Amino acid sequence: MSRRDRTVSRSTRHHTRPPHGQGLGARSVITEALDGVGARPGRLVVTVLGTVTGIAALVLTIGLGQTAGGQLASHFDAISSTHAEATAAVAAGADGAEHPTAEIPRDALARLDGLAGVEAAAVLGEVDIGTDPITAVPIHDPSMPETLAPPVVAAEGDLLGAVSGRLARGRFFDAGHSARGDRVAVLGRDAAASLGVGDVASRPSIFLGGHAYAVIGILDAVDIQPNLLGSVIVPLAAARRDYPGATAARVELKIAVGSASVVAHQVPIALAPNSPDDFDVAAPAEPTQFEGAVRSDIDLVFVAIGIITLLAGGLGIASVTMLGVSQRRGEIGLRRALGATRGQIAAQFVLESVVVGLLGGVIGAALGVFVVVTISLVQGWTPVLDLGMTLGGAAAGGVVGLLAGGYPAIRAALIEPVEALRAASG
Amino acid sequence: MSAAVAELRHVVREFGGATTVRALAGVDLALAPGDFCAIVGASGAGKSTLLNVMGLLDRLTAGEYFVDGVATSGLNDRQRSAVRGSTIGFVFQSFHLLATRSVLDNVLMAFTYGGVPRSERRPRAVEALDRVGLGARLAFSPATLSGGERQRVAIARAVCAGPRLLLADEPTGNLDRSNSESVMELFAELNADGLTIAIITHDDEVAGRAHRRLQLRDGTLHSSAAEAAAPAFQPSSARGPAPSDGTHASLADVNQVTGIRGGTRR
Incomplete structure (x- = not known):
């Protein structure tokens, strides 16, 4: 500040101002901005709408995602509290790939029998049948189109109980089939459809590498291990006879509620008393990964809609503020005459659009929360809402207003006072 | 005599463009505290x-332009x-x-x-509105007021912060005769209280209420003979640039209402 500047401020203060109160008038500018926003209620409603819609869409999408995720988790909790899966621990082998460090012992089921908390147990493993076809007819017809064979799963024990499965038709194989090594099979719902097997009353056969397996049941649904629905399930003993490499890879357990920690502790000891660390017991893999993937795509669409609407809302604020700047040239000129600096004019318009944006954000976030709660109520869900996300939505409206108001505010500040006053009086 | 509230020295203002327009071509003017000055002139002058x-x-x-020296x-x-x-303080023709x-x-x-x-x-604003006779209309909307009342609100706004200089641009331009007179009466009262006023008008009657009357023509100021008789605040150079025009100076002489000047000048 030069000497001359000081002289001016001293002389003006001397004549017209009390010794204190030389502030920038920030509070006054805020008051002016609020008054400016409230001056045109009709226009305010239209301006706010875009932001309201955008923020509401975003909060709704994220809130519904969280709520649905919450339901999924509680559903999954119910399954994981009653099911467990024991697998051999894996370690990196010489070839760099991971290999199991132990095999499921052949008498695994006998070892697990009577263990506290275990209600049903079954060992199972995928059978590598190489290029063998699986057909419902014995003749190999070269003119038939090659179809992908369904996977073959070898199992022993109470698999139906262990995966909480339900049969559409027939029955499941039991300990007798296993002991005798009978060639019987239970088809998953989807595998039965692809093989053309509809009924089991006539004991249809499927041919697995030239061996006839009698289909005795069709699996309709499972709580866990949904890939069983697309598989051909055969007794482990029969599979070992036809495919010597067939082996059990894991143990599926149905457990009593509340016994998970006991089971997780005892099962590895029962399977391998000398080296219990060779086995891991964990909750089964989440059964709804596929659905989750679909839902996240839908989420993405909603988020995109929300962002686009928000952009439109921001453009709306920008254009209405721009309109306001040109309509209020006289007011701008007057304020400059009353002593407003360019910065104070810019601050007023920016604040006005921030207030409009914030208003839209708050209303939009409230609307989004309301819709999430309503949907949850109708669906019987527990609404799950992140407070930070909701407040963030409201704040995002303010940011939109800030960005949208910037350019018009600069334009307003750059108007020469003479021009502004002339335009308004002419 | 204290320093001039506002003083212009050889002020030139040109507007650019294809051809430069010289709106002010060397204006000299000094307003002493308590001055009441009318500036008249044709449109575009x-x-x-x-x-x-x-x-x-x-x-x-x-x-150069000096404010308070x-x-x-x-x-x-x-x-x-x-x-x-x-x-x-500013008063505009369109009130604003x-x-x-x-x-x-x-x-x-x-x-x-x-x-x-x-x-x-608030006390100062209310006091200013009381002074212009609108103390009972504080909560009214300007839209419900007459033109004269609106201009009085604008004057209250212009003076309530205690300016040293009041500038009025055709303050009666949108008013009828009686409203003009009441607004000019208000200006005279404010001036009597010591406020320095410069007013632009094309209305001779309005200009007649001022103590000094200056004619702006082709970007230069011309004062009346009466002005020259009271030379305290008028730099001699203001008359310099256009010595040929004696006609207008004598017209301004005739229009000068000296009685008001004598009655209100302190």
């Missing part, structure tokens, strides 16, 4: 430009705004009241950018 320069709303091309050409936007807010706010709020706007403490603002 540069009256508004002169007032804008005096109000620090416009910048000079050449010359301080040169203003080196001030930045913030400093010029501060001088406007604290020292100069905000239709969405009450009479009182319009007057309170004068304090928005100044340093007047919050507690003093």
